[in-house]
Amino acid sequence: MNTSPIAFLKGHGTENDFVIVPDPDNTVDLPASLVARLCDRRAGIGGDGVLHVVRSAAHPEARPMADVAEWFMDYRNADGSIAEMCGNGVRVFARYLQRAGLVGEGDLAVATRGGVKRVHIAKAESGGDTGDITVSMGRAVLPGGDVKVSVGSREWPARNVNMGNPHAVAFVDDLEHAGDLLTAPPFSPASAYPDGVNVEFVVDRGPRHVAMRVHERGSGETRSCGTGACAVAVAAARRDGADPAVTGEPVAYTVDLPGGRLVITERPDGSVEMTGPAVIVAEGTIDAEWTAPGQ
Ligand SMILES: N[C@@H](CCC[C@H](N)C(=O)O)C(=O)O
Numbered sequence: 362m363n364t365s366p367i368a369f370l371k372g373h374g375t376e377n378d379f380v381i382v383p384d385p386d387n388t389v390d391l392p393a394s395l396v397a398r399l400c401d402r403r404a405g406i407g408g409d410g411v412l413h414v415v416r417s418a419a420h421p422e423a424r425p426m427a428d429v430a431e432w433f434m435d436y437r438n439a440d441g442s443i444a445e446m447c448g449n450g451v452r453v454f455a456r457y458l459q460r461a462g463l464v465g466e467g468d469l470a471v472a473t474r475g476g477v478k479r480v481h482i483a484k485a486e487s488g489g490d491t492g493d494i495t496v497s498m499g500r501a502v503l504p505g506g507d508v509k510v511s512v513g514s515r516e517w518p519a520r521n522v523n524m525g526n527p528h529a530v531a532f533v534d535d536l537e538h539a540g541d542l543l544t545a546p547p548f549s550p551a552s553a554y555p556d557g558v559n560v561e562f563v564v565d566r567g568p569r570h571v572a573m574r575v576h577e578r579g580s581g582e583t584r585s586c587g588t589g590a591c592a593v594a595v596a597a598a599r600r601d602g603a604d605p606a607v608t609g610e611p612v613a614y615t616v617d618l619p620g621g622r623l624v625i626t627e628r629p630d631g632s633v634e635m636t637g638p639a640v641i642v643a644e645g646t647i648d649a650e651w652t653a654p655g656q
Pocket residue numbers: 377438443444445446447448449450526527559577578579580583585586587588589
């Protein structure tokens with residue numbers, strides 16, 4: 362139970378928004394119920410998820426990474442569930458560390474449940490902390506198999522792509538066909554995603570340029586998903602017959618999302634890089650009494 366006010370910040374990456382809870386020593390009690398209340402857009406602060414900022418050495422899941430990454434992104438979805446990775450989240454996490462003076466521009470490593478991610482904070486052309494942030498997201502895994510997703514009477518084949526977390530990428534004729542995305546699009550077979558899935562709907566905008574909408578596991582439709590954009594870029598490249606491992610040349614896709622634009626580059630060694638903005642918009646404190654169960 363929390364007995365002191367809890368510091369928080371609010372930030373977003375291409376409008377995928379987060380409540381940031383700095384907690385270096387891992388002393389804040391953050392059960393799923395409190396995460397869901399913090400993310401509530403009417404009764405709480407509002408967000409697609411929570412970024413709990415903890416020193417790796419202070420968190421049992423991150424301790425093995427503490428030698429290479431001082432900070433652990435303990436990411437939670439808006440419903441309180443835990444996810445392995447959040448691409449937009451890791452950029453916003455790095456921006457928070459920069460703003461707090463805990464890291465400078467340049468390179469850093471961030472521990473996540475999906476492993477250690479290498480992050481580069483670019484120098485801002487206009488000064489301050491407005492430069493883009495690039496994250497080396499690791500390799501995409503494409504398990505194969507026939508997956509289908511549907512919305513109403515429409516059904517599409519989908520590419521199963523794992524970016525640390527699971528994705529189903531469906532190429533559609535019109536993003537409107539995804540409907541209101543108020544509920545998770547059904548998928549089959551159920552065995553493809555035993556832990557649920559993030560579903561991306563994708564249309565072409567031009568050569569190596571796509572647009573997408575996403576329904577996120579644990580958060581619903583969001584304005585952007587970084588891991589989703591990476592999954593989409595890799596699925597689009599394979600569809601387009603482009604494989605950097607074969608050609609030896611990197612392949613870059615521009616991915617437009619409702620909340621902004623990300624650039625995704627797949628390198629010949631299979632690693633996927635994501636570049637985009639990250640913004641901190643506010644900070645404050647949460648009343649300790651409000652965080653008590655039943656409030
Ligand atoms: N918005 C994130 C992904 C967050 C996790 C996802 N909802 C899951 O449960 O896997 C991103 O930017 O990658």
